[in-house]
Amino acid sequence: MLPLRNGAWKWLAVAGMMMAILSGCEPVKMGVLNPKGPVAQKQYDLIIWSVVLMSVILIVVFVLFVVILVRFRASKLSKDYEPPDVEGNTFLEIVWTAIPVLIVVALAVPTVTSTFDLEKSPSPNKKPITIEATSAQWKWIFKYPEQGIETVNYLKIPANVPVRFKLSSHDAMNSFWIPELGGQEYTMADMPMFLWLEADKPGKFIGRGNNFSGRDFAKMEFTVEAKKQSDFDSWVDHVKKTAPKQSEKEYKALLKPGTVDLKTYSSYPKSAEVKEPNHGGMEHGGMDMDHSKMKHEDMEGMEDMPGMDHDKN
Amino acid sequence: MGLFNFKMPEHFIIMNNPLIIGAWISIILVSVGIVFFVTKYKKWGYLWREWFTTVDHKKIGVMYILAALLMLFRGGFDAILMRTQLALPDLKVLDAQHYNEIFTTHGTVMILFMAMPFIIGLMNVAVPLQIGARDVAFPVLNAASFWLFFVGAMIFNISFVVGGSPDAGWTNYVPLAGSDLTPGVGINYYLWGLQIAGIGTLATGVNFFVTILKMRAPGMTLLRMPMFTWSTLITSIIIIFAFPVLTVTLAMLTFDRLFGAHFFTIDAGGMPMMWANLFWIWGHPEVYIVILPAFGIFSDVISTFARKRLFGYNAMVISMVAISGLSFIVWVHHFFTMGNGPWINSVFSITTMAIAIPTGVKVFNWLFTMYKGRIETPAPMLWSLAFIPNFLIGGVTGVMLASAPADYQYHNSYFLVSHFHYVLIGGTVFGCLAGMYYWWPKIFDFKINERISKWAFWLFVVGFNLCFVPMYLVGLQGMPRRVYTYGEHMGWTTWNFVETIGAYLMGVGFMLIVWAIIYSILHEKRDRSGDPWNGRTLEWAISSPPPHYNFSRMPSRVTSADPFWDAKKRGETMFDENEPLKPIHMPNNDGMPIVLSGFMFIAGFGFVFEWLLIGFIGLLGVIGSMIWRSFKDYDADHYVQVDEIERDQAELKAALEGRS
Numbered sequence: 001m002l003p004l005r006n007g008a009w010k011w012l013a014v015a016g017m018m019m020a021i022l023s024g025c026e027p028v029k030m031g032v033l034n035p036k037g038p039v040a041q042k043q044y045d046l047i048i049w050s051v052v053l054m055s056v057i058l059i060v061v062f063v064l065f066v067v068i069l070v071r072f073r074a075s076k077l078s079k080d081y082e083p084p085d086v087e088g089n090t091f092l093e094i095v096w097t098a099i100p101v102l103i104v105v106a107l108a109v110p111t112v113t114s115t116f117d118l119e120k121s122p123s124p125n126k127k128p129i130t131i132e133a134t135s136a137q138w139k140w141i142f143k144y145p146e147q148g149i150e151t152v153n154y155l156k157i158p159a160n161v162p163v164r165f166k167l168s169s170h171d172a173m174n175s176f177w178i179p180e181l182g183g184q185e186y187t188m189a190d191m192p193m194f195l196w197l198e199a200d201k202p203g204k205f206i207g208r209g210n211n212f213s214g215r216d217f218a219k220m221e222f223t224v225e226a227k228k229q230s231d232f233d234s235w236v237d238h239v240k241k242t243a244p245k246q247s248e249k250e251y252k253a254l255l256k257p258g259t260v261d262l263k264t265y266s267s268y269p270k271s272a273e274v275k276e277p278n279h280g281g282m283e284h285g286g287m288d289m290d291h292s293k294m295k296h297e298d299m300e301g302m303e304d305m306p307g308m309d310h311d312k313n
Numbered sequence: 314m315g316l317f318n319f320k321m322p323e324h325f326i327i328m329n330n331p332l333i334i335g336a337w338i339s340i341i342l343v344s345v346g347i348v349f350f351v352t353k354y355k356k357w358g359y360l361w362r363e364w365f366t367t368v369d370h371k372k373i374g375v376m377y378i379l380a381a382l383l384m385l386f387r388g389g390f391d392a393i394l395m396r397t398q399l400a401l402p403d404l405k406v407l408d409a410q411h412y413n414e415i416f417t418t419h420g421t422v423m424i425l426f427m428a429m430p431f432i433i434g435l436m437n438v439a440v441p442l443q444i445g446a447r448d449v450a451f452p453v454l455n456a457a458s459f460w461l462f463f464v465g466a467m468i469f470n471i472s473f474v475v476g477g478s479p480d481a482g483w484t485n486y487v488p489l490a491g492s493d494l495t496p497g498v499g500i501n502y503y504l505w506g507l508q509i510a511g512i513g514t515l516a517t518g519v520n521f522f523v524t525i526l527k528m529r530a531p532g533m534t535l536l537r538m539p540m541f542t543w544s545t546l547i548t549s550i551i552i553i554f555a556f557p558v559l560t561v562t563l564a565m566l567t568f569d570r571l572f573g574a575h576f577f578t579i580d581a582g583g584m585p586m587m588w589a590n591l592f593w594i595w596g597h598p599e600v601y602i603v604i605l606p607a608f609g610i611f612s613d614v615i616s617t618f619a620r621k622r623l624f625g626y627n628a629m630v631i632s633m634v635a636i637s638g639l640s641f642i643v644w645v646h647h648f649f650t651m652g653n654g655p656w657i658n659s660v661f662s663i664t665t666m667a668i669a670i671p672t673g674v675k676v677f678n679w680l681f682t683m684y685k686g687r688i689e690t691p692a693p694m695l696w697s698l699a700f701i702p703n704f705l706i707g708g709v710t711g712v713m714l715a716s717a718p719a720d721y722q723y724h725n726s727y728f729l730v731s732h733f734h735y736v737l738i739g740g741t742v743f744g745c746l747a748g749m750y751y752w753w754p755k756i757f758d759f760k761i762n763e764r765i766s767k768w769a770f771w772l773f774v775v776g777f778n779l780c781f782v783p784m785y786l787v788g789l790q791g792m793p794r795r796v797y798t799y800g801e802h803m804g805w806t807t808w809n810f811v812e813t814i815g816a817y818l819m820g821v822g823f824m825l826i827v828w829a830i831i832y833s834i835l836h837e838k839r840d841r842s843g844d845p846w847n848g849r850t851l852e853w854a855i856s857s858p859p860p861h862y863n864f865s866r867m868p869s870r871v872t873s874a875d876p877f878w879d880a881k882k883r884g885e886t887m888f889d890e891n892e893p894l895k896p897i898h899m900p901n902n903d904g905m906p907i908v909l910s911g912f913m914f915i916a917g918f919g920f921v922f923e924w925l926l927i928g929f930i931g932l933l934g935v936i937g938s939m940i941w942r943s944f945k946d947y948d949a950d951h952y953v954q955v956d957e958i959e960r961d962q963a964e965l966k967a968a969l970e971g972r973s
Contacts, residue, residue: 030790030791030804031789031790031791032722032723032789032790032791033789033790040722042718043718043719043721043722046716046718046719047713047719047722050712050713050716050719051713054709054710054712054713057673057705057709058705058706058709061676061677061680061701061702061705062702062705064680065680065701065702068680068683068684068688069683069688069698072619072683072684072685072686072687072688073688073690074687074688074689077687081687082687083619083620083621083685083686083687084621084685085621085622086621086622086624086685087622087624087625087626088624088625088626088627088628088678089624089625089681092677092681093625093628093674093677093678096673096674096677097670097673097674099673100669100670100673100674101670103669104663104666104667104669104670104712107666107712107716108662108663108666111659111662111663111666111715111716111717111718111719112659112662112663114716114718115655115658115659115662115717115718116655116659117718118655118718118721119654119655137494171488171489171493171494171579172486172488172489172494173486173488173489173585175650175724175725177791177793179722179790179791182721182722183650183718183719183720183721183722183724184650184721184722184724184725185650185651185652185721186648186650186651186652188585188586188651189488189579189585190579190580191585191586191652193652206791206803208791208793209793210724210725210726210793211486211725211793212413212481212482212486212489212725212794212795213489214413214481214489214494214495215409215410215413216409217409217413217795217796217797218409218796218797218798218799221800
């Protein structure tokens with residue numbers, strides 16, 4: 001009787017697990033599963049599609065697994081049952097090769113189209129805003145080149161406007177991630193990259209550094225507030241009037257390893273601008289300057305991002 | 314940096330934390346205890362002759378597995394500490410620095426010093442027996458592989474009490490791991506520990522490649538090899554191609570850190586992204602190095618306990634070959650978000666998803682091996698059965714991660730953490746445990762106790778799911794990996810607490826496995842007849858434990874992939890008993906591997922602290938050991954005489970009759 005009771009245990013455990021997962025779906029409605037902009041929405045749709053496809057496989061295999069285990073346990077079979085001497089079955093094997101191929105194709109097609117879409121503005125008809133997001137050990141610095149202002153550890157963006165983040169790092173690699181607005185990208189020193197995000201409506205979100213960058217990495221959280229364009233403009237005006245200017249010295253001090261509170265500046269020094277990569281003319285990892293400048297000016301021509309393949313440029 | 318510069322790091326002896334002081338005390342007590350008892354019972358000679366200088370693949374396998382279990386304890390203890398710290402928001406069990414060191418050592422120890430030696434240990438134990446060989450092709454090199462691994466592991470493990478642990482993650486990304494942002498000896502420990510162990514692994518790959526190709530019993534064609542041997546052959550090939558990349562990459566970063574080179578620095582033309590590329594060009598094949606042998610174990614175990622031939626043998630081989638090929642062309646999926654451009658991301662998404670196809674074929678073939686079988690569930694089969702659903706969960710989430718745009722939302726989150734634990738625990742760890750339970754009564758003359766093992770199994774598997782299912786959920790809620798704490802406002806508390814309970818259950822499960830082993834050593838029934846599971850392959854045709862030369866006669870009736878099973882059906886044995894016994898050519902024990910590895914320890918330790926003189930003295934010793942070995946090549950082997958073989962057989966016969 002003991003083996004049977006063991007079996008019962010197992011199904012109880014499995015059932016409990018499923019309950020836990022299903023009941024857990026409600027509080028999960030935050031972060032990735034709570035998209036608040038077109039980029040996050042596109043990724044969410046792809047994720048849900050992949051979950052559907054994968055569930056098909058999971059269910060088929062789990063059912064087969066359970067049925068086979070229940071049906072062919074030694075304890076349930078007659079004493080003289082002798083398993084047949086089978087070597088395989090070509091037809092069956094072709095079937096279960098072909099079905100995964102179809103599933104992979106069904107996932108690969110939207111994957112590729114979304115991959116290309118992510119490189120473009122989510123709302124090409126709207127005029128975008130550019131914000132430079134720089135990670136340093138262990139804070140986030142946001143510069144608004146069009147407005148000339150700078151914030152530290154918090155970010156305000158206009159809602160319903162595509163934001164073109166120019167990502168870079170002062171030191172260690174990090175990753176810039178606001179799950180509700182869309183996926184992340186790495187921030188790297190001397191290797192600026194671009195990330196399009198957009199918020200549908202005004203709202204507050206949490207963003208964070210997502211790639212380990214040393215001691216106080218866990219503290220690299222920042223708040224993101226999407227405001228109506230008019231509210232955003234008046235916030236910018238307010239900052240320009242009330243916040244202090246940032247000196248060269250202050251900026252240098254800010255970059256030193258350590259944590260800082262929220263900060264706001266009505267200007268930032270010229271030296272703080274995120275520069276195009278400069279590899280000092282070294283062969284290794286050199287970057288074609290003209291090419292990247294052209295991209296910088298051409299908002300649409302983002303297909304060819306600076307990346308690991310650029311020493312072929 | 315001069316040759317005679319012996320600068321001391323800021324903290325040479327680490328004593329700044331009660332946990333570490335506790336570790337010091339236990340290290341000292343255990344060492345003194347071992348020295349005392351070995352001396353008291355005059356066992357130094359025995360240890361030296363039977364273990365330290367052994368070239369017997371079975372003993373080397375046992376030492377590998379013992380080391381792997383120790384490392385599983387160490388890495389598991391790290392995990393328990395991390396889960397304790399994360400059980401609730403804003404806990405202060407560990408500070409940031411300590412947590413960062415612990416997740417780094419957890420990952421590195423578990424992959425390089427637990428999974429690898431466990432797999433290699435099982436290969437050592439089983440592969441020569443499965444193919445009817447008397448040892449591996451290069452027995453002394455095999456011993457050197459083990460001792461180099463052991464020295465690498467020791468160097469890595471002393472870091473937390475001497476000089477400080479590495480703290481940049483097991484992936485060790487630059488520029489964080491460069492000397493500008495992380496000075497000190499921690500990263501050097503990582504580089505030298507992995508470098509030395511990696512040399513041993515590379516040699517193992519060469520060794521088993523040659524052994525399997527050249528030393529199979531008559532009649533055993535490639536397509537009659539047991540599936541674990543097949544997986545070992547393929548794994549050896551992956552090792553031969555992948556590990557040199559690791560060697561070079563580690564050497565480049567060592568040059569950056571010790572001699573001021575600029576391969577990976579931010580300035581002076583260095584290229585930090587190159588580290589990510591090189592690391593994963595080795596790192597992705599590496600995960601297949603630890604999973605494919607587990608697949609082999611599951612194939613052998615499932616077919617044994619379903620009492621049925623493996624379904625679709627050829628498809629199983631082809632899919633393993635396909636996986637090994639694909640494993641080299643998917644590495645970019647580890648950094649889809651590093652700005653590769655849409656073409657590159659698309660290609661690597663598709664290659665990654667393609668791995669699901671051969672893997673899916675294998676899963677269905679395992680299921681249909683059991684279909685119409687006669688399924689028994691002793692411990693090795695339990696772990697193999699648990700593998701199928703758990704690994705599948707890891708597999709399908711792997712396909713989800715393969716979709717690059719979706720990966721922008723999963724990358725570096727707990728979703729990813731859960732995925733790779735599902736494949737590495739659900740696949741590799743379950744496989745290693747299945748293999749250990751399966752071959753234990755071959756290496757020794759008893760099984761591991763079933764009753765305790767069943768308890769251990771259920772606690773571990775339930776704990777595993779409790780620990781890692783919630784990680785998928787908090788990952789989607791935006792929890793990044795490698796954070797040492799989190800705020801209550803994030804809403805991750807409940808799931809994190811559940812995860813911690815799960816981790817503790819896994820800990821209890823592990824301790825029960827250890828207890829089952831100890832209990833079995835003391836109390837389990839002895840049986841030397843050699844076929845406790847009603848096995849199918851050659852290793853079960855000889856006594857347990859086998860004589861040191863394994864086969865007194867070469868097996869001569871290999872006519873299928875299940876030769877022993879078929880022979881039993883025909884009422885035959887595997888051997889032609891009428892053939893007269895012949896003297897057996899065997900390798901001599903050799904002290905060179907352990908001496909060489911001792912010098913390697915000195916070299917590694919010197920270079921870790923950037924004491925170049927000591928480092929170079931160690932390297933000279935290594936080269937000297939090799940020269941020494943080249944001069945005593947003449948007495949490298951001996952013959953086991955027929956009367957000794959006959960004596961062994963008579964003794965076995967007496968033991969078997971005494972039992973019945």
